Amino acid sequence: MTATPIAVVTGASSGIGAATARTLAAAGFRVVLTARRKDRIEALAAEIAEAGHEATAYALDVTDRAAVDEFATAFRSLALLVNNAGGALGADPVATGDPADWRQMYETNVIGTLNVTQALLPALTASGDGTIVILSSTAALSAYEGGGGYVAAKHGEHVLAETLRLEIVGTPVRVIEVAPGMVKTDEFATTRFRGDTDKAAKVYAGVDAPLTAEDVADTIGWAVTRPSHVNIDLLVVRPRAQASNTKVHRVL
Numbered sequence: 001m002t003a004t005p006i007a008v009v010t011g012a013s014s015g016i017g018a019a020t021a022r023t024l025a026a027a028g029f030r031v032v033l034t035a036r037r038k039d040r041i042e043a044l045a046a047e048i049a050e051a052g053h054e055a056t057a058y059a060l061d062v063t064d065r066a067a068v069d070e071f072a073t074a075f076r077s078l079a080l081l082v083n084n085a086g087g088a089l090g091a092d093p094v095a096t097g098d099p100a101d102w103r104q105m106y107e108t109n110v111i112g113t114l115n116v117t118q119a120l121l122p123a124l125t126a127s128g129d130g131t132i133v134i135l136s137s138t139a140a141l142s143a144y145e146g147g148g149g150y151v152a153a154k155h156g157e158h159v160l161a162e163t164l165r166l167e168i169v170g171t172p173v174r175v176i177e178v179a180p181g182m183v184k185t186d187e188f189a190t191t192r193f194r195g196d197t198d199k200a201a202k203v204y205a206g207v208d209a210p211l212t213a214e215d216v217a218d219t220i221g222w223a224v225t226r227p228s229h230v231n232i233d234l235l236v237v238r239p240r241a242q243a244s245n246t247k248v249h250r251v252l
Contacts, residue, residue: 004054005127006078008032010062010116011085013040015185016135019217020082025053027221029080034060034071062112072119077127080224081120083113084135086153088192091146102149110156117164121173130173131224134161135216138181138236144245150192165233174231176223181238182248184210206250210239 007024011017013035021031025048033041033055041057048055060071062085086109089101113134124130139151140158158177165175182204189200204210216237223232241249 004028004030005080006030006032006075007080007082008034008075008078008116008120009082009084010034010060010112011087012044013037014187016180016183016213016216017082017084018044019213020084020220021055022048022051023214023217023221024080024082024224025051025055027225030054030056033057034062035085036061062116063107065115068115068119072123075120075123078120078123078130079127080131080133081116081124082133082135082220082224083116083157084133085109085112085116086135086157087188088147088150089194090149091192093146094148097149102152105149105153106156109153110160113157113160117160121168124173125168125171128172129228131176132164132173133176133178133220133224134158135220136161136177136179138179138238138245140177140179141236142245147245161234165231172228174228176232177234178216178220178223179234179236180211180216180219181236181242181245182207182210183213183216185213206252207239207241207248208251209241211237 007029009017009021009031012021012033021033025031033045035041038059045055045057060067089105134157136157137154139147140154143151161175161177184204189203190197193199219237223235
């Protein structure tokens with residue numbers, strides 16, 4: 001009897017991470033949900049179980065290397081890792097940006113991804129058919145004003161994915177990067193603007209149908225369920241109303 005493949009999803013407490021966990025569970029993975037907010041991931045695990053699927057919650061801060069290493073000891077074999085934990089803080093120009101914000105974004109987006117990937121790579125390799133997803137952003141591919149710290153962090157994630165793919169070619173592990181454009185979730189912009197809901201709303205003002213967390217989760221689900229010999233190196237997904245980071249059609 002074939003064992004149920006296990007998928008670890010970081011940052012699974014809300015938004016794209018939570019939507020991805022639901023999508024993977026429905027696709028037949030046993031999902032392990034990680035995030036700092038234990039109550040959120042426990043509620044999501046219960047919801048997934050009620051839907052007839054398998055899920056486990058594990059409270060984890062991806063920037064805490066000792067905690068990540070302890071978490072990794074639970075896995076001898078792992079089918080899928082989705083590095084989703086991350087986020088943006090502030091929208092100040094480089095000249096006045098807060099170095100603490102830059103440092104936190106780098107720690108979460110880049111070092112957090114590095115920590116979890118390094119810790120779980122042996123189990124992914126041992127599976128004989130592992131997949132690593134790194135959720136970056138279109139900010140990983142081009143800059144925009146007011147986004148310097150986030151752009152720098154996401155460029156770091158993009159290069160991490162590219163370099164890892166070069167270094168482990170020939171092993172049974174794929175490296176997939178998914179780079180979403182404008183996605184409207186409950187928390188991303190609000191967190192970026194430190195709870196200022198008016199500023200957060202302006203990000204999406206007049207945009208006809210920005211992406212949803214479920215849209216991105218669907219994309220991730222498709223990419224990871226391709227045949228094992230097929231690697232989706234980089235998948236950029238934007239809403240139709242967005243042509244680039246700085247070109248968005250708005251009806252105001």
